[in-house]
Each structure stands twice: as C-alpha cells, then as structure tokens.
Amino acid sequence: AARRLARARRRRRPLTVLLRAVRSFATRKIGIAVITLLAVIGVLGWLNGRATHANWGDSLYLTLVTTLSGQDPDPNKPVAQQVMQVVLNLAGLALIPLITAVVVDGIVNARLALHSGRIQPERSRHVVVVGLGNVGTRVMAQLCDFGVEVVAIDKVPEPRGAALARRLGVPLIVGDAALEETLQAASVGTCQALVVVSTDDETNLQAALNGRAVNPELQVVLRLFDGHFAERVQQAFGIGISRSVSYLAAPSFAAALLDRAVIATIPVGRHALLVTEVSVAAGSSLDGRPVAAVGRAESVRLLAHARAGQRLDWAPDPRLVIVAGDRLTVVARRAGLNALLREAAPPPPEDPAAPAPRQPEE
Structure with missing residues (x-):
C-alpha cells in the first residue's frame, strides 16, 4: 500500500507542484523590486511611444532596445524623449542585476524547499504525524501498512524515522510544528487526523491547538508526559484523545520488574x-x-x-x-x-x- 501511494504521489497534480515551485522561486522583496522596475519601464515606454507617435509594436521594440542596450542616442530629439531615454537606460542597468539575483535566489530557494518538503501538493484525508522518534516512527509505519497516506513533521532535518519515511515515500516537512505555517505546509486543513507524538509537551500542545485553529473539526491525538495534565488538556480544549506515555507505560514496567x-x-x-x-x-x-x-x-x-x-x-x-x-x-x-x-x-x-x-x- 505504501508503494502504491508513493507512485500515486509522483503522478498526481504535477502542475500544482510546478506552480508551488514557481511561487517559492524568489523572495518577496526581490519580487516587489522586479515588479516595480517593470512598471516604471512600462510607463516610460508608453510615454516614449506617445512622444514618437509610434504604434504599440514599434513602441515595445524601441522600449526594449533602449532599456537593454542603451543604443540610438540622438541629440536632435526633443528634451522629453532624451530624458525618458536616459531613465530607461538607468532602469536597464538596474534590471540586469535584478534578473541575475532572481535566478540565483530562486534556484537556492527551490532546492531548500524541495529538501525541507515545503513544496507539497494539496492533500486531503491524510494523517499528519508530528515527531518521528520511536513512537512517531511506529505510528507512521503502521498507518502506511493500513494504506493511509501520511505526512510527517519534525524539527530535526534527519530524525530517527527519516530513513523509513524515505523508504515508504512519506513526505517529511522540516520545521516547528508549533507554527501555523508548518501545519499549513502539511495541509492540516484538509487532513483527517493530527497525531502529535514528539517528546516536547509544550510543542505538542501548541501544535494541537494551532491544528484546531486551522480546522475546528480536526481529530487530534496528543501525547503528553504528565497524566493529570493530559486529562485537564483533553477536557479544557476538547482534544479528541490525549495520552500520557509514562502513565500508560508504568504498569508494563512495574509488571516487568x-x-x-x-x-x-x-x-x-x-x-x-x-x-x-x-x-x-x-x-x-x-x-x-x-x-x-x-x-x-x-x-x-x-x-x-x-x-x-x-x-x-x-x-x-x-x-x-x-x-x-x-x-x-x-x-x-x-x-x-x-x-x-x-x-x-x-x-x-x-x-x-x-x-x-x-x-x-x-
């Protein structure tokens, strides 16, 4: 079942994955700078076309040539055209390094996003498992055995269950599960359950509450260390299931002794x-x-x-x-x-x- 799901993920929605990669290609600041500069070039090109009484095709050609090459100087032109030509030349000088920055920044961001699992297609009816330690790895493996699609989250780039996740084709998102954007990257809004089993009680509780904020109907399974605290959390926040690992394991340890x-x-x-x-x-x-x-x-x-x-x-x-x-x-x-x-x-x-x-x- 896990192998079938892995093959289906590779075939599913390639256009969505491509659009997400393009969206993460550049940072917000560089994108704003490029859009602003292109807007300035467009306005100046329109004014230049109006001044020369050229049609839109000739105006586009003159604007691109002037911006990218800075050729065709003419001292006999009117002052307005000379000013616009100088400004276009300056804009062209700024456009070349910006294009280079966009390409370099986009390649770096895309590789980081692919490595950390941020570029993921939209999913539904899957299970999000937070924490790939001993408990999380076994939960992930059993869910895959049952044919359930799983998305894993861990703040460590190479957690204990990373090798098994790669072998089963489970996407691993590296990030803090207590942050809403990390849960959004795992499509918590459309998943059927959130299983939070990391070793940090505070992170577990924040992840569960943020998951409920994204999807009020979300089924949550929460791991907490203290048994009484787990009971109070379950009653106060309406968490579906909260379990204390130490509380559950204590009888087995006592029986073994x-x-x-x-x-x-x-x-x-x-x-x-x-x-x-x-x-x-x-x-x-x-x-x-x-x-x-x-x-x-x-x-x-x-x-x-x-x-x-x-x-x-x-x-x-x-x-x-x-x-x-x-x-x-x-x-x-x-x-x-x-x-x-x-x-x-x-x-x-x-x-x-x-x-x-x-x-x-x-």
Whole structure:
C-alpha cells in the first residue's frame, strides 16, 4: 500500500507542484523590486511611444532596445524623449542585476524547499504525524501498512524515522510544528487526523491547538508526559484523545520488574488494562476452584485457560476445576491483577520458630 501511494504521489497534480515551485522561486522583496522596475519601464515606454507617435509594436521594440542596450542616442530629439531615454537606460542597468539575483535566489530557494518538503501538493484525508522518534516512527509505519497516506513533521532535518519515511515515500516537512505555517505546509486543513507524538509537551500542545485553529473539526491525538495534565488538556480544549506515555507505560514496567508476563497494555479512558498470563501454584487459593472464580466485576476478566503443556482454550467451561500448573490469560486492572496474583501464589511457608498450638487440657 505504501508503494502504491508513493507512485500515486509522483503522478498526481504535477502542475500544482510546478506552480508551488514557481511561487517559492524568489523572495518577496526581490519580487516587489522586479515588479516595480517593470512598471516604471512600462510607463516610460508608453510615454516614449506617445512622444514618437509610434504604434504599440514599434513602441515595445524601441522600449526594449533602449532599456537593454542603451543604443540610438540622438541629440536632435526633443528634451522629453532624451530624458525618458536616459531613465530607461538607468532602469536597464538596474534590471540586469535584478534578473541575475532572481535566478540565483530562486534556484537556492527551490532546492531548500524541495529538501525541507515545503513544496507539497494539496492533500486531503491524510494523517499528519508530528515527531518521528520511536513512537512517531511506529505510528507512521503502521498507518502506511493500513494504506493511509501520511505526512510527517519534525524539527530535526534527519530524525530517527527519516530513513523509513524515505523508504515508504512519506513526505517529511522540516520545521516547528508549533507554527501555523508548518501545519499549513502539511495541509492540516484538509487532513483527517493530527497525531502529535514528539517528546516536547509544550510543542505538542501548541501544535494541537494551532491544528484546531486551522480546522475546528480536526481529530487530534496528543501525547503528553504528565497524566493529570493530559486529562485537564483533553477536557479544557476538547482534544479528541490525549495520552500520557509514562502513565500508560508504568504498569508494563512495574509488571516487568515483578516478573509478570505482560502481553499488552490497553488504554481505556484514563486507565490502563493489562493483558497478562498468571500461573496457578500448588496449594494456592485458586487450586481446586472452578474457572468461574477467576473473574471479578470491573476488575478481572478471564480470556483463556490452558493446562500444563497444552494449548490455550479461549472458551473454557466455567465449571472446569483449576489445578496446579494451569495458565490463566486475563485482562485486568492493576488492583484486580494484584488480588489475582495473591490468590494464584503458593501459600507462605510455615515458620519453624513459631510456637506449636497448645493442646486442650483434659
């Protein structure tokens, strides 16, 4: 899908790309100077034609020859014609270096624009991904796998995902995503979603708000570090989804430290659900109880059950008795998972130093 999109982009709207390149060919100041000078030459040429009583073709010819070559001096001409000829000669002297400046400046600007991705055809229904770090690169790759057209933005010319973006044919715009002109270059006004996943919270928030300013109906996925701040931003600004990476990753890190086999972490609202596998130890509270005893309302849900050395059963009988060595695949919240782990753990060893229970007296 990514290769098809890359080929389609090369064939799509070549005239639009050419017009954008021409528009970025020269700077604004040089363009104004050239237009002003051409206007002066045009007015003087019209006056010269009126003075010589020439038609528009002869007047254009005389104006161009006088401006570019400065020839045909004639002291017998009227004073008005001599003044206009001198002014045209001076304008011609100024026009040659301006043309040179326009050509040089245009070539430099066009190469810089092509390198930074500013010359892009208008797009629609694409997804703009801001930040090509670890998270942004994976998001970009998965969207391309799904056949979704992607435009990437990063303030670093060679971010971590630049090589993959080139391989997938994803345009990379180098610039500050917090600036509205950078978002405009990525056609945020016509995209279907804006995914802001850089490592700078301030830039992420500014990019999301500027994207909403350009397109009030824009769907925004926002990455923020602090979980409480992400919740407040989502409620205050109406951001579609705001996620704290540290908040979502904390359960996985904690589970890894405790040697839990965490399969996946699923964000639901402001909470994270853990998909994990729990082994039942001999003598535990779950040993000998039915499978139905595993589930808890709004806390733990059993997904699959497997005997030791056997494959997972994704629809176990609730009356099936759990034995030591069974593996339970569950989706649970952190509190529910902790309670389940305590029930699946072996009983604590007896303390030999503890006093023996007293025998009843006869």
